[in-house]
Amino acid sequence: MSEPPDDQIELLRDALRYAEHYLGTLDQRNVYPNSEALDALDEFDEPLPIEPSQPSDTLAMLHRVGGPGTVAQVGGRYFGFVNGGALPVGTAARVLADVWDQNTAHFVMSPLAARLEAVCERWMAQLLRFPQETAAGFVTGTTLANVSGLAAGRNEILRRKGWDVSESGLYGAPPIPVIVGQGAHAAVRKSLALLGMGDTHTQVIPVDDQGRMIASKIPKIEEGTLVVAQAGNVNSGAFDPVGEICDRVHANSGWVHVDGAFGLWAAALPSLEEYVKGIDRADSWAVDAHKTLNVPYDCGIVLCRDRAALERAFRASAEYFQWSNEREPMRYTPSMSKRARSIELWAVLKTLGREGVVTLIEQLCSHAQNFASQLHERGFAIHNDIVFNQVLVSCDTDKETQRTLAAIQDMGDCWCGASTWHGRSVIRVSVCSWATTSEDIDRSVQSFCAARKIARTSN
Numbered sequence: 474m475s476e477p478p479d480d481q482i483e484l485l486r487d488a489l490r491y492a493e494h495y496l497g498t499l500d501q502r503n504v505y506p507n508s509e510a511l512d513a514l515d516e517f518d519e520p521l522p523i524e525p526s527q528p529s530d531t532l533a534m535l536h537r538v539g540g541p542g543t544v545a546q547v548g549g550r551y552f553g554f555v556n557g558g559a560l561p562v563g564t565a566a567r568v569l570a571d572v573w574d575q576n577t578a579h580f581v582m583s584p585l586a587a588r589l590e591a592v593c594e595r596w597m598a599q600l601l602r603f604p605q606e607t608a609a610g611f612v613t614g615t616t617l618a619n620v621s622g623l624a625a626g627r628n629e630i631l632r633r634k635g636w637d638v639s640e641s642g643l644y645g646a647p648p649i650p651v652i653v654g655q656g657a658h659a660a661v662r663k664s665l666a667l668l669g670m671g672d673t674h675t676q677v678i679p680v681d682d683q684g685r686m687i688a689s690k691i692p693k694i695e696e697g698t699l700v701v702a703q704a705g706n707v708n709s710g711a712f713d714p715v716g717e718i719c720d721r722v723h724a725n726s727g728w729v730h731v732d733g734a735f736g737l738w739a740a741a742l743p744s745l746e747e748y749v750k751g752i753d754r755a756d757s758w759a760v761d762a763h764k765t766l767n768v769p770y771d772c773g774i775v776l777c778r779d780r781a782a783l784e785r786a787f788r789a790s791a792e793y794f795q796w797s798n799e800r801e802p803m804r805y806t807p808s809m810s811k812r813a814r815s816i817e818l819w820a821v822l823k824t825l826g827r828e829g830v831v832t833l834i835e836q837l838c839s840h841a842q843n844f845a846s847q848l849h850e851r852g853f854a855i856h857n858d859i860v861f862n863q864v865l866v867s868c869d870t871d872k873e874t875q876r877t878l879a880a881i882q883d884m885g886d887c888w889c890g891a892s893t894w895h896g897r898s899v900i901r902v903s904v905c906s907w908a909t910t911s912e913d914i915d916r917s918v919q920s921f922c923a924a925r926k927i928a929r930t931s932n
């Protein structure tokens with residue numbers, strides 16, 4: 474059923490009105506939906522409708538019931554997981570891209586999206602100060618970017634040993650020694666497992682008190698080892714010594730992949746150079762634009778120094794494919810059809826420029842410093858060096874920490890998640906949104922103090 478254009482415009486106007494209402498009332502609502510809003514979500518649990526209904530009614534229901542059930546992540550006081558808040562230009566560009574409804578498998582499907590991928594690929598290498606020949610694939614997030622970079626690494630290591638994974642699979646292939654740090658993200662383990670390199674054959678290297686891989690503990694590297702380093706520990710934000718790791722691994726023709734979901738962006742900042750020294754010498758990198766760069770979800774990127782290795786990993790052919798002489802997006806990702814995420818990535822990079830990116834990240838880091846020092850002054854323990862945007866906080870005991878966090882989440886002024894760090898329960902703060910202001914930090918610190926009071930009185 475196709476809508477006449479007038480109806481389509483009317484629907485988009487409805488969406489814009491609802492968006493206006495949402496943004497205008499953001500400050501008056503809990504960061505996490507209250508119980509009334511959560512209960513109201515039951516309204517969605519209806520049987521599959523038999524009859525069609527009015528599109529405007531569908532949208533109205535989404536606004537009325539769905540909107541209050543969202544997490545107010547686009548506001549300035551969401552500090553959960555490592556979720557960025559979308560910059561307005563990214564959201565607006567995405568709306569336009571969604572109206573255009575572009576598929577980005579082949580250039581011929583969307584010359585615009587394909588061309589913007591090429592531009593973003595070039596800009597990313599310049600911004601992060603990586604080799605200019607670096608190739609990029611645009612995927613859903615870092616998990617898939619890790620899978621992609623590790624697939625390229627695995628296949629290349631085996632190719633050098635005369636083995637073609639695309640042709641022969643892994644049956645009977647020479648084993649690949651794999652090394653990760655103890656602080657590797659779950660997504661790395663998952664990616665390795667998906668690629669047929671499970672836990673049993675993976676060597677885990679100890680980390681220091683900040684969660685950084687201790688490079689000197691890496692044993693003598695066998696030829697063709699795949700090493701996964703990390704830029705930005707998901708708890709502490711700390712960076713593995715990637716340059717040192719590269720020196721050791723490359724001496725024996727290994728491959729270094731960097732999981733830099735949120736921390737890779739530090740490579741854009743001269744002021745953070747000490748943490749990312751030598752990161753440009755790695756072979757592949759995974760990063761999310763939807764985290765630190767504040768591009769709307771979902772926007773992950775795999776970067777690979779060896780363009781041909783990335784292309785070989787995703788080789789595919791069919792009679793109906795239509796290749797051009799232009800850069801072909803599907804050559805660099807596991808997927809074929811995909812939405813045109815290059816459009817909003819381009820919009821954010823174009824608008825911010827290098828200086829804007831630096832300012833955005835410096836702002837996140839300085840808010841994290843401010844958050845940590847205010848909490849410290851009020852008697853909370855801070856468990857990590859604040860090198861980026863992550864803060865690990867605790868009260869006097871694990872029980873008090875857990876109760877304090879429960880009260881913070883309940884009060885709704887801000888939202889943080891839980892973790893454990895060196896065996897202690899911690900509250901995990903991730904400052905990840907352009908929208909966060911100093912006032913948001915002050916209000917959140919007050920919420921921490923009020924919550925701790927509740928935790929102490931409920932003892």
Ligand SMILES: Cc1ncc(COP(=O)(O)O)c(C=O)c1O
Nearest residue numbers: 555614615616658660707734761
């Ligand atoms: C270090 C690290 N790696 C991987 C991931 C997974 O990224 P995504 O959720 O985009 O798949 C995360 C998510 O926070 C992360 O922090």
